[in-house]
Amino acid sequence: MDPTLAAEVSRLHEVAWRDQTQWRLALGRAERLLREHLETEPNCIDALTSLGAVLSDAGRHREALTELRRAEALGSTDANTYYNLAVAMMNTDERGKARGHFKQASLLQAGAGTLQAYFDPHGQ
Structure with missing residues (x-):
């Protein structure tokens, strides 16, 4: 994914967390940018990983x-892919499968241009 796009998506993600009044707008814009990128590059692991975090x-x-x-x-080796998978699983009926993905994430490096979904283990 283009570093400029990754930086803008990251900025929007930060805006959403910093200013709750901008939550829906910032996450919506980040989602649109990522989906537009995926229209031209559907197998972009970085965009899919970041889109997963935004969603x-x-x-x-x-x-x-x-x-x-x-x-x-697609063969992601990005820790954020597996971390984000685990977070999503923790919030669905696939909770039992999350532990393995958290473990996988801990063995990998996070990609420089990808987002990590928020997860509070004490909030679950």
Whole structure:
């Protein structure tokens, strides 16, 4: 993924967390940018991983699972892919499978241009 796009998506993600009044707008814009990129580069693991984080942070965990599973199937070696998968699983009926993905994430490096979904283990 283009570093400029990754930086803008990251900025929007930060805006959403910093200013709750901008939550829906910032996450929506980040989602649109990532989906537009995926129209031209559908197998972009970085975009799929970041889209999974955005969707999960927006509470759309089932949709996040779909995008993150695509990244996994494409052979992702990004820790954020597996971490985000685990977060989405923790918020669906696939909770029992999350532990293995958290473990996988701990063995890998996070990609420089990908987002990590928010997860509070004490909030579950």
